[in-house]
Amino acid sequence: MISRRGVLLAAGLSVLPSVLPSRAVAAPVIVKPLPDTDFIVHGTNAETRWEALRGTGSLTPVPKFFVRNHTSTPLLDATSWRLEIHGSGVARPLSLSLRDLRALPSCSVEAVIECAGNGRSFFTTQQGQTVSGTPWKLGAVGNARWRGVSLGLLLRLAGLRRSAVDVLPAGLDAEYVTGGVNLGRVRRPLPVSKALDDVLVAYEMNGEPLPPDHGFPARLVVPGWVGIASIKWLGSLEVSESALHSPWDTQYYRLLGPTYPADGTLVTSQVAKSAFELGWGAVVPAGRQVLTGRSWSPGGVRKVEVSTDGRSWRRATPVSRGGWTRWQVPWQATPGEHVLRARVDGQPDESPYNTQGYLFGAVVRHPVTVA
Template structure:
């Protein structure tokens, strides 16, 4: 059993960190070569063709970036994670060494922006939506190492009547339309926090990079990316519901088929993508089409591919399906001209991707079968 006394005693052998001296980073710190990324202001979308031939895990240098403001550079030697609130029996304060001294675990989990696929509402369904015009590259699978959030909550004595957990990031405060909404934060139900949420400090076997949340971030499997708060600074636990603009103003399904105040967005939807450039030019001849499919619970039962919009062929899995499923299917492209490729995943519950995604004004959760254009010449 871990106690506060044993926690403090264990820090002597933990790893130290030597911080960066750069004082004013841009929106994104790491290089964003155009062969890997499409840049959308403070965000960078992974090009799917950059993942062709890459293993299950997305390399850090190709992993998408979603920033509300800019990537902060935080000194781990002065950083602390503070747990507090009415839902805890006692506050808990940890420095970087103390966090790394706790028992750790490793999980392969997909992080995906709620708006991934947003531009397809317009291009496929003719519907106007607001927000960053992602295609399908606001997603990535990584191997995360860290401490279970449940471990920290129990160290702080989480109360039986606790309701919500509110993680708060340390990126600059978000100002929009002249209104300061404060630091990025969004509540999680205690039940989810105690289930499978990780406070991660490593990504793909390396120290967590600045753009992906250093010194520590949440990883909330199956949920939309905003739940996985980066640059974690504090966590409030309360016996009453908590809120922020990121669950009252944003990340709600709003539209004609939803209540006036919208429906809260939590879990993701199943998607598929080809490892091809959008509008790729292919020669006449034989090809092997490759791609990846993923679902909120990490299970994909099968993937079917169509090159003509009428007939479907089952794709052959080329990975274990841990996190997401990699697959391939042969295609003999005999006819020059414009073609549309489609990939349709069926999740572990037997639910296949639909032809049309439910409309909402902010373009969240596009889960319809994507129509991927290519040219054969």
């Protein structure tokens, strides 16, 4: 087993007491092209069209991967970038360059990243409930193979104390101002138990360096948890012996509503969902069709069922498994208006209401016209 000292020496890491800034250059809100065939743009965000994923394989192509930005994509200088690990929860603060990260033992994981508000619009259109936030359908999700360094390894190299309880990752995008209030840079705490479990500090996406919109030069990947936990443009990790907080776990990303406590319930893990690789309100020809789609769940997908008649359910055939499950099912399409439904085992018909529209996990009714 490689020792902490051996890894530090091999990578040429330095132990520093101070936190150094990284430089960012102003950029468009989103850098990559956003063709109408692939995306629906919601202000600073871009939602993937499900029909654009048909035939693309299990990994979402980077050009088609959804974008969730609070402000705009920063253009960071990789040569001056540093990841600072500091705080009362570590014995030896570290300052790591991108070269340092790449010199450490690496690992990779295929994992879905999904906005906590994915499916939010269906609270209104299916359940008749008013919610706030970006009106995503189901396209605020993507699956990629991420490569980087285990966060647990980095924390151990920094001398993680037994008394440490929280890790607060912070991004290097612009400070977020809303309603005239500056909330600072996007940051949200993770319990040390999760940080040591399966969290990755990633520098590659689908075998290539992270693109600017997806976190270059490094980001967190927190499998199974809502997307806000996977902080992009990672600049620092504060490790603390006491609980840490930010507006992204006290003001936002809490379940609020009549069935929740007054201060809400913190949103952490995602919920199961299923989607057809079809445009919303698509028109398809009559006759034999093969419906395709994808289902995903933090707890894994055992089976997927599809309904084309509003009454009965048929089991779909898996095509591939990984971060999500791709599937297909035959359909003899007859002329007229139809509603297609797909569900993971246990997926409910209605999702618990919350005012900010998080974690919509009900079966979605997808309209299709057969001509």
